[in-house]
Amino acid sequence: MLWQQLVNGLTLGAIYTLLALSFSIVMGILGILNLAIAELFMIGGYFGFTLIAANFPLPVAVLGGMAGAAIAAMLIEKIGYQPLRGAPVVTPMLSTLGFSIILQNVATNFWGSDPLQLPDEYLGRQYTVGPVNIGQMQLIVVGATIVLVTLVAYTVQRTTIGRALRAVAENREVSRLLGVSADRLTLFAFALSGALAGVAGVLIALHYGAITPYLGVEIGLKAVAVMVIGGTTNIWGALLAGPLIGVVEVLTVAYGGSQVRDFVVYGFMILILLLRPQGLLGGARSDQGQRV
């Protein structure tokens, strides 16, 4: 029983990790919380779901969810962030809140407010390993997460564009004076962040076999807690905090009841804010340079 919960928790945790990375990439570079990410996650899920329902193969659905959410994220950057860049940080944040509500509204009108179910044959096989049942979809979720996290780490740490991204995150003005186009990198950061949210959305739809327009509020926003717990100044904190929160949440539901689930997750976030504001993996305030 416990092992089964751990497997389920890690699957959920994988999705939290992707989403928390998505929040962190924008947070790290611009210092703003893009609240629309939770809804990009939901929209990405619907894009993927629609493609699956139209009998496209799974990889196409995953890529479609990714691309759709990335494009939506770039539109948000162009319309809702860039014109407000000079304003205090709360202003663009409010604009992303506006976008998140609009996206939810669009989804409700377009796909309806009732949950959509994946066809049964899509739930895939179950593998039994000792006392644990692992669904094929769970393996896909965890596998895809490992691949994507590796790709993001490679992009941020090793590539030219990643180095430019880190430079802009650490000092936007100096980077520009070195010839780095900070505006284009900001757009790239939004797109990368949106792509991760979109994939996470498709994966959660596969995991649950269903999707609703309230996915963003119910699951997406929890990634903010995951990001805070991992450390907003260190995007890799999500790798620890994602699985941790996933497991804690599943165990809470199993042994404490689902009514206290969010209480535990958000309570943990508040506790971290009070006791260790830099998060589990965040460095001291003095060397919070590396944010991306």
Next chain:
Amino acid sequence: MSAPLLQLTEVTKSFGGIHALSAVTSGVPEGKIVGIIGPNGAGKTTLFNVITGAYRADSGAVRLNGAALNGLPSHRIAREGIARTFQNIRLFPSMTVWEHLLVVQPHGEAWWRRLLPVGWGDPAAQVRAEEVMEFFGLTDLRDRPAKSLPYGLQRRVEMARALTARPKLLLLDEPVAGMNHDEAEEVRQLMLKLRATGLTILLIEHDMNFVMRLCDYLYVLDFGVLIAEGTPSEVRTNSRVLDAYLGKDE
């Protein structure tokens, strides 16, 4: 003298009611080291900020090789060939010395190449980074976090970083502030070597001994107004300059 590399014409910049720069006209000839001196608050750093596009001049023109720079965003001005350092050193906290030298990348590079590992990019960028690192004596410190280095070396990393893009004009904001005499002398020698390679340097500095021995030409700013210009020996004996300095706490 041929047309200067950098030409400022009647550059004016105000903040609220304060005239940080009043109709400043000056030229920086190619291959020379030109200094800007003046008491604190004279508008020297503001002038740098206008040249690099961090501030937009209220009026007047900034031209590099005859091409107007006004209104261009900072990164475009950098690509036109102007690089700078800062009065308060601004390094990237997480990066090693070597990483600092590869932030600047060839601008014409195809977008997909930017997704390759840094080492697989344009080899010219690597070669340039090696070259600059050696010139500033940083080779042994290559993998050290730049922020962990002593102050004088941090200044060198900043200069090296500015030079990786092969600028035509290097702006130095107090390059020897906080350095002892020997360190300042080393920097002076490096500047002379850079001038010999054809680089043009415009610098702000308070260390008069350093300025007088290094610069080919000087401009003196006081309260945003250019009050004097000339060779170091001309400026040294200029009565308006003496007034500006002696009238203050310097």
